[in-house]
Amino acid sequence: MRGGPRGGARGTVSRVYLYALLSAAPAGETGVGISHEPLRTVTADGLVALVGDVVEPPAVSAEALRAQDTLVSRLAGALDAVLPARFGTVVADDAALTQVLARRRTELMQALQRVAGCEQMTLRIWGERSAPMPPAAAGGDGPGSRYLAGRRHAHERARRAAELDGLRPALVGLVREERIERHDRPPLLATVQHLISRGASARYRATVEAGGALLAPWRVSVSGPWLPYAFGETAA
Amino acid sequence: MSPPTRAGARELLESADDSLLDLVDNLLNRGVVISGEVMLGLAGVDLVYLRLQAVLCAADRVAERAEP
Numbered sequence: 482m483r484g485g486p487r488g489g490a491r492g493t494v495s496r497v498y499l500y501a502l503l504s505a506a507p508a509g510e511t512g513v514g515i516s517h518e519p520l521r522t523v524t525a526d527g528l529v530a531l532v533g534d535v536v537e538p539p540a541v542s543a544e545a546l547r548a549q550d551t552l553v554s555r556l557a558g559a560l561d562a563v564l565p566a567r568f569g570t571v572v573a574d575d576a577a578l579t580q581v582l583a584r585r586r587t588e589l590m591q592a593l594q595r596v597a598g599c600e601q602m603t604l605r606i607w608g609e610r611s612a613p614m615p616p617a618a619a620g621g622d623g624p625g626s627r628y629l630a631g632r633r634h635a636h637e638r639a640r641r642a643a644e645l646d647g648l649r650p651a652l653v654g655l656v657r658e659e660r661i662e663r664h665d666r667p668p669l670l671a672t673v674q675h676l677i678s679r680g681a682s683a684r685y686r687a688t689v690e691a692g693g694a695l696l697a698p699w700r701v702s703v704s705g706p707w708l709p710y711a712f713g714e715t716a717a
Numbered sequence: 718m719s720p721p722t723r724a725g726a727r728e729l730l731e732s733a734d735d736s737l738l739d740l741v742d743n744l745l746n747r748g749v750v751i752s753g754e755v756m757l758g759l760a761g762v763d764l765v766y767l768r769l770q771a772v773l774c775a776a777d778r779v780a781e782r783a784e785p
Contacts, residue, residue: 502749543737546744567748581751592749603739672742704739713749 495534497578499570501553502713503529504562504593511556515539515548525579526586528593531556532578538571554708562597564589564713596676596712599657602685602705604645604673608698611663611670612643639663642671647695651688655681660711670699674711682706 500514503522506529511520514533523530531553539545549568557563572578582589614634642661658676665671677685682705689703 499751541745543740546737546740550740550744564749565744567746567750568744570748570751572751578751585751589749603743674747704736707739707743710743710747713747 493536495536496538496571497523497574498533498535498538499566499572499578500531500533500549501556501566501708502564502582502589502593503531503556503560504597505529505560507531507556507559509559512552514552515545520552523575523578523582525582528582528586528589530578530582532575535571538569541568550708557708562593563708564592564596565708565710566713592713595658596709598679599676599709599712600679600682600706601709601711602675602677602682602703603707603711604675604689605669605702605704606642606644606671606673607668607700607702608644608670609667611665612646612699614638614641614643642673644670644696644699645673645701648689648692648701651692652685655685655688658712676709676712677706679706 498514498516498518500520506522506524511522511531514520514535516533516535516539518533518535520531520533523532539549546568550565553563553565572581614637640661642663652675655677656675657678660674662672662674663670675685685705686703689701693701
């Protein structure tokens with residue numbers, strides 16, 4: 482479906498609010514969005530976007546965040562893959578949306594394939610201090626080499642959660658992909674996002690709870706299942 | 718509709734329970750981002766600020782709970 486900016490009440494111009502990218506158009510009614518606007522889909526070269534027409538994007542509130550998560554989750558249950566959009570994403574009109582989707586089609590399709598049949602669990606790692614990393618390799622004698630080695634070490638460290646090493650054997654077969662964000666602000670040390678198969682969250686929780694004692698002195702808390710919010714990143 | 722404000726974001730986070738903090742983190746810090754002609758509609762909300770506040774708020778809450 483294509484269209485230009487639509488006239489709203491009293492001649493105001495509405496914009497297109499993006500809720501999610503879908504693997505297919507929902508079979509039944511899409512219902513209404515968080516501003517009570519009717520939801521519709523915009524299809525662009527195999528990509529399906531779930532959108533609503535709004536005059537203003539919704540204000541940030543607990544209710545609005547919950548409402549958006551709930552309505553996308555409801556539709557996700559009947560679809561193979563859903564990439565939830567970041568809250569507050571608006572585009573000028575359908576033409577602008579289809580243009581962006583067409584330009585980034587390959588990477589967005591890859592992201593949809595990545596999350597197909599999956600949901601997300603969130604682990605937070607707590608403790609007084611982070612697990613030590615192995616020391617950086619010497620990296621040669623010159624200041625340039627040492628600088629590059631230091632950069633590489635920092636880069637690798639940002640993608641490691643050694644605190645979870647005791648749990649990893651038990652998670653093999655459960656976790657499809659992982660994203661790590663280090664905070665290093667004790668007691669919160671890191672947030673780890675795990676992509677798991679839909680329906681596996683109870684087994685995942687039981688595994689984490691059973692293996693938690695192995696992680697001392699670190700503790701973990703778990704939440705989910707969530708829509709795969711952390712796995713929609715594209716090639717960038 | 719009143720525009721979203723930094724004060725509103727602070728109020729949201731300060732009143733948040735743990736499940737809401739994960740919701741805030743997921744919906745405001747993650748989720749697929751479409752760049753290009755698309756704009757984030759959250760005028761007045763600094764996402765970096767929100768992120769920091771969410772993390773600190775979560776950390777403070779767990780620290781309190783962990784104390785005997």
